[in-house]
Amino acid sequence: MWIFSKSGVGGPKRVKSGNAILSSYGTTIFEVMSRLAQEHDAVNLGQGFPDGNGPPDVVAAATDYLEHGLNQYPSMMGMPVLREAVAHNNKRFYGLDVEWRTEVMVTSGATEALAACLFGLIEPGDEVVLIEPLYDSYLPIVQRAGGVAKLVRLEPPDWALPVQALADAFSDRTKLILLNTPMNPCAKIFRRDELEIIAGLLQKHDALAVCDEVYEHLIFDGLPHVPLMTLPAMRDRCVRIGSAGKTFSLTGWKVGYITAPSHLLTPIARAHQFLTFTTPPNLQAAVAYGLAKDDSYFNNLAGDLQYLRDYLGDGLRDLGFEVLPCDGTYFITTDFRPLGFNGDDVEFCRHITTEAGVAAVPVSAFYQSGEVKYFARFCFCKEEASLSKALDRLRAHFRS
Numbered sequence: 001m002w003i004f005s006k007s008g009v010g011g012p013k014r015v016k017s018g019n020a021i022l023s024s025y026g027t028t029i030f031e032v033m034s035r036l037a038q039e040h041d042a043v044n045l046g047q048g049f050p051d052g053n054g055p056p057d058v059v060a061a062a063t064d065y066l067e068h069g070l071n072q073y074p075s076m077m078g079m080p081v082l083r084e085a086v087a088h089n090n091k092r093f094y095g096l097d098v099e100w101r102t103e104v105m106v107t108s109g110a111t112e113a114l115a116a117c118l119f120g121l122i123e124p125g126d127e128v129v130l131i132e133p134l135y136d137s138y139l140p141i142v143q144r145a146g147g148v149a150k151l152v153r154l155e156p157p158d159w160a161l162p163v164q165a166l167a168d169a170f171s172d173r174t175k176l177i178l179l180n181t182p183m184n185p186c187a188k189i190f191r192r193d194e195l196e197i198i199a200g201l202l203q204k205h206d207a208l209a210v211c212d213e214v215y216e217h218l219i220f221d222g223l224p225h226v227p228l229m230t231l232p233a234m235r236d237r238c239v240r241i242g243s244a245g246k247t248f249s250l251t252g253w254k255v256g257y258i259t260a261p262s263h264l265l266t267p268i269a270r271a272h273q274f275l276t277f278t279t280p281p282n283l284q285a286a287v288a289y290g291l292a293k294d295d296s297y298f299n300n301l302a303g304d305l306q307y308l309r310d311y312l313g314d315g316l317r318d319l320g321f322e323v324l325p326c327d328g329t330y331f332i333t334t335d336f337r338p339l340g341f342n343g344d345d346v347e348f349c350r351h352i353t354t355e356a357g358v359a360a361v362p363v364s365a366f367y368q369s370g371e372v373k374y375f376a377r378f379c380f381c382k383e384e385a386s387l388s389k390a391l392d393r394l395r396a397h398f399r400s
Contacts, residue, residue: 021143028136029365033349037359043390044379045312046349046359048184048330051383054250055290055297062253062286069282076277077269078106078257079284085291086242086257093216094230102262105269106284108276109254110214110243115141117210117239118178120271121264122147126175129166133366135184135212147175151368156333156375157324159188163197170201176208177201179228182215182328185366185377189219189327192226199231208264209234214243214256217298219328220306229259236261239268244287246330247301249381253283305330305381312380315391319398330381333363337374339398344373352376356397358390 033046053059077083080100087100098104107113114137122128124146130138132153142149150169152162177198181190190198202209209228216225229238244255258268313323313332322335341348345362353359363375380387 019144021140029361030136033353033359033361036350036353040354040357042353042357042359043386043393044359045382045387045390046353046361046377046379048379048381049251050249050330050381051386052249054248058248058250058286058290061289062282065282065285069285071281074278074281074284076273078104078279079281079288082106082257082284082288082291085288086259089291090240090259093225094227096227096230096235096259098259099262103259103265105258105260105265105272106279107256107258107272108279109245110212110241110256111137112254112272112276113241113256113258114138114178114210114212116268116272116275117241117258118142118145118147119275120268121208121210121239122175125173127171127173128175129169129177129207131166131177131179131183132368133183133185133363133372134368135180136366138178139368142178148173150174153367153370154183154186154188155372156186156335156363157322159183159186159325161190161194161197166197167201170205170207172205174205174207176210178210178212180212181228182213182219182225184215184329185331185361185363186324186333187326187329187331189223189225190228192231195226195228195231198228199234202237203233208237208239210239210241212241214241214246215329216242217247218302218305218330220302220309221327223327225328236263239264244283244290247298248287248290249301253287255279255283255287308380308382308384308387311384312378312387312391315387316378316394319391319394324375330379332378332380334376334378335374336376345376346373348374349376352394352397357393 030047037044083100083104086104087098090096090098118141122145126147128142128147129150152166152169229240239260242257245251317323320338324333326332345364349360349362360376360378364373
């Protein structure tokens with residue numbers, strides 16, 4: 001990429017600039033809204049990070065290892081204790097038999113895991129099926145890896161999977177689909193029948209799946225999480241990504257993990273070694289400790305969040321928002337048109353941040369184009385007091 005700068009002699013001077021693909025994207029919407037929230041002392045229900053400091057015993061395990069463990073480079077694949085814990089939990093929760101030495105790798109967060117997967121698996125010109133609304137890192141990484149994105153759109157209010165459009169997106173040039181379930185930002189969970197459709201397309205076109213499942217334990221109303229990897233004939237076609245940040249409400253730790261058959265993990269690991277190489281050993285040890293918690297921890301985590309989902313959702317409905325279904329994750333999507341606001345979602349989210357003191361994220365930020373522009377996403381993984389404060393501010397603003 002080139003830019004032109006002023007020159008004292010001979011007119012404009014051409015100088016080198018940044019990578020054309022990555023430079024074409026602005027600052028992530030999460031950072032934009034969080035900065036705006038800070039400027040206006042707003043309650044930040046935009047970016048998906050919890051209040052609080054995570055489970056005290058998991059934090060204590062990290063502190064203990066920091067003081068008494070070995071704080072030098074661990075293996076680039078991750079510490080054996082964590083890789084074993086990830087393999088064990090694949091069996092514990094989903095019945096998957098996983099060989100930790102050859103099929104599990106630790107990463108510096110799930111976003112790095114995604115980058116390693118996409119850089120490791122995509123050849124320039126490969127087609128990659130992406131389902132909108134998209135988590136914002138997907139498309140830039142696919143394009144930087146040389147992939148050609150084939151977009152399939154889910155739309156509010158029901159987020160139904162358009163089966164024919166999905167089938168049309170696949171071809172003999174398809175390398176993989178990037179599947180996010182539970183889905184950020186729209187809180188959709190892909191049901192078994194939908195996963196079976198995807199599995200059939202993968203087999204038909206001899207394609208792979210990279211499965212972003214970071215919200216696997218944050219599912220509500222008794223619904224199950226079904227990894228695509230568990231379906232017939234999918235074990236050798238799927239890569240599964242998990243996140244300690246989501247499972248333990250410690251988003252700043254940036255500890256992720258990949259489960260994949262060895263023939264796929266090998267090229268992924270070769271990309272990973274040149275991205276972050278490794279992850280702090282005390283955090284890895286603490287996450288291994290956390291993954292050994294009994295079932296009550298995981299059940300209570302989802303139950304507590306379900307209460308907060310209902311608390312915020314009921315409050316927003318009372319204010320006049322239409323609240324869309326939320327089966328999992330940290331996020332509620334709302335249609336704000338019943339409030340009578342005369343503008344799109346970008347204008348609405350900026351308005352409530354600056355004028356009401358509550359930050360949300362415009363859902364249009366997760367689409368490349370189109371008419372999905374009257375929906376705002378609110379994060380409910382906060383303390384009840386924070387949600388109450390946000391609702392009070394919105395109530396005072398819209399009823400004034």
